Amino acid sequence: xxxxxxxxxxxxxSGSRYGLGLRRPHHEAFLAGDVPVDFVEVxxxxxxxxxxxxxxxxxxxxRHHDVLLHGVSMNLxxxxxxxxxxxxxxxxxxxxxxxxxVSDHLAWTGIDGVNSxxxxxxxxxxxxxAIVCRNVGQAQEALGRTLLVENPSTxxxxxxxxxxxxEFLTALVARTGCALLLDVNNIHVSAHNHxxxxxxxxxxxxxSAVHQLxxxxxxxxxxxxxxxxxxxxxxxxxxxxxxEVRRRAGPVAVMIERDDEIPxxxxxxxxxxxxxxxxxxxxxxTARPSARPPR
Numbered sequence: 001x002x003x004x005x006x007x008x009x010x011x012x013x014s015g016s017r018y019g020l021g022l023r024r025p026h027h028e029a030f031l032a033g034d035v036p037v038d039f040v041e042v043x044x045x046x047x048x049x050x051x052x053x054x055x056x057x058x059x060x061x062x063r064h065h066d067v068l069l070h071g072v073s074m075n076l077x078x079x080x081x082x083x084x085x086x087x088x089x090x091x092x093x094x095x096x097x098x099x100x101x102v103s104d105h106l107a108w109t110g111i112d113g114v115n116s117x118x119x120x121x122x123x124x125x126x127x128x129x130a131i132v133c134r135n136v137g138q139a140q141e142a143l144g145r146t147l148l149v150e151n152p153s154t155x156x157x158x159x160x161x162x163x164x165x166x167e168f169l170t171a172l173v174a175r176t177g178c179a180l181l182l183d184v185n186n187i188h189v190s191a192h193n194h195x196x197x198x199x200x201x202x203x204x205x206x207x208s209a210v211h212q213l214x215x216x217x218x219x220x221x222x223x224x225x226x227x228x229x230x231x232x233x234x235x236x237x238x239x240x241x242x243x244e245v246r247r248r249a250g251p252v253a254v255m256i257e258r259d260d261e262i263p264x265x266x267x268x269x270x271x272x273x274x275x276x277x278x279x280x281x282x283x284x285x286t287a288r289p290s291a292r293p294p295r
Contacts, residue, residue, distance in 0.1 A: 001140060001141075001144055001145060001146060002144055002145040002146065003145075003146050015250075015251030016251050016252050016253070016254060016279060017038035017039055017251075017252075017253045017254070018037060018038050018039075018253075018254050018255070018272050018275060018276055019037045019038050019039035019040055019041060019065075019066075019068070019253060019254070019255045019272075020035070020037050020040060020041070020255060020256055020265075020268055020269075020272060021040070021041045021042070021043075021070075021255065021256070021257050021258065021259070022040045022041065022042045022057075022061060023258065023259075023262050024262075025262050025265075026262075026265045027057050027061075029265055030060075030061045030064070030065070031057065031060045031061060031064075033063070033064035033065075035065075035265065035269075036269065037065065037269075037272065038065075038066065038253075039065055039066040039067065039068055039100060039253060039255075040061055040065045040066070040067055040068070041067070041068040041069075041070050041255055041257075042058060042061075042067060042068070042069060042070065043070060043071070043072060044069045044070060044071040044072075044090055044093065044102070044104075045071060045072060045073055047093055048086075048089040048090060048092075048093050058097060059097075062097050066099075066100050067097050067099045067100065068099055068100050068101060068102075068103065068212070068253065068255075069090070069093065069094060069097075069099045069101070069102045069103070070102075070103045070104070070150075070181075071090065071102070071103065071104040071105075072104070072105065072109070072119065073086065073104075073109050073110070073115060074086070074090075074104035074105075074109070074135075074139060075107075075108055075109045075110055075135075076104060076105065076106060076107065076108070076132050076135045076136060076139070076149065077106070077107055077108030077109075077120070077122045077128065077131060077132055077135070078108050078109075078110070078111065078131070078135065079131050080111070080112075081134070081135065081138065082135050082138050082139060082142075084142070087138075087139060087142040087143065088142070090102070090143065091142060091143050091144070094143060094145065100253070101145065101146065101147075101148050101179070101211065101212075102143060102145055102147055102148065103147065103148035103149070103150060103181045103212065104139075104147065104148075104149065104150065105119050105149070105150045105152060106122065106132065106149050106150060106151060106152050106168075106169070106172075107119035107120055107121065107122065107152055108120050108122060119152060119153075121152055121154050121155075121156065121158075122152075122158075123158035123160045123161045124158070124161040124162065124163045124164065124165060124167070124168040125158075125160050125161060125162050125163075126162065128168075129163075129168060129171055129172065129175075132172060133172060133175045133176050136149065136172065136176040136178050137176055140176065140177070140178065146177065146178060146179055147178045147179070148178065148179045148180060148181040148211055148212060149169070149172065149178050149179075149180055149181065150180070150181040150182075150183055150186070150214070151165065151169060151180070151181075151182060151183055151186050151187065152165075152186060152190070153183070153185070153186040153189040153190055153218075153226075153228035154189075154190045154193065154194070155193050155225055157194060164201075164204055165190070165201070165204070166201060166203070166204020166205055166206075167204060169204075169205065169206065170204065170205075170206045173206050173209040174206075178209075179209050179210070179211045180205075180206070180209045180210045180211065180212075181210075181211070181212040181213075181214065182205065182210045182212070182213050182214070182245065182249075183213075183214040183216070183257075184213055184214065184215055184238055184241050184242050184245055185214065185215060185216040185217065185218060185228065185230075185234070185238050185257075186214075186228060187201055187202070187241060188218070188226070188235075188237055188238050188241055189218050189226040189227075189228050192225075192226045193225050193226055198237075198241050199241070199244055202241075202244060202245065202248060205248070207248050207249055207250070208250075210249050210250075210252060211252060211253065212252055212253040212254075212255065213242070213245065213249070213252050213253070213254045213255065214255055214257045215234045215238060215242060215254065215255065215256050215257065215271070215275060216228070216230045216234060216238075216256070216257040216258065217229075217230070217231070217232030217233050217234050217235050217238065218230075218232065218235075219231060219232060229259075229260060230257050230258055230259035230260060231258070231259065231260035231261040232261070233263075233267075233271060234256065234271055234274075239274070239278070242275065242278060243278055243282070246278060246279050246282050247282060254272075254275050254279075256268050256271045256272050256275070
């Protein structure tokens, strides 16, 4: 099995790397190779095709940047197991571009061959844990690579849940050897929606397994819930949470994620520079004790 790569040189003295998601309005800039990022993340399913424009774009981007594959349809929570044809196509893509790593979500996305096109939540039970562990193991065996699993954004709690999200993720890592993609915005969204302290949620994260961070902005629904839409700039509360995450995490890949209302590339690069600055400030402030910002 191919483990996640060591970082080596990067834009930070700590070894962290900084990148953006590849979105259609910015294809030409990335193909030109003059975007100042350490890596590019792409949605796996958009490029699991034979030839055509998507394959041409990805091959061109790969000549200039390391690539991360981020999936939305692996269906890790599916009780019926994973789609072997899907895994075969994903493996072919990974073998062709040699990504830094492959990731997907702690969620279920369909049943009986029907894709919901949504990331649906799981109860945190031993039964669900066994299913996810089996599916992660199947994915890692099929891909020959360590899988990164992303924490969800949630809007409901299950009465059946017998453990916290952090306990579930810790057990998943211990049983499968997978790694984690920690979405800081998802922690903010879930904490807000359930009335929890987002900083307390960090206490249960197995930090040695965290290899990547996502930063994004949510939208607020009419009922006061935060919705994980990825269509707004990173808000102040997510930046405050990120500062604490940086204190706890080792060298990671940090990415600004925007999936709708795509702004000019310069705006996303400015947000990415803010993420770099936060780490640089932390490096120069290690002598001071950590303090949690107010909620």
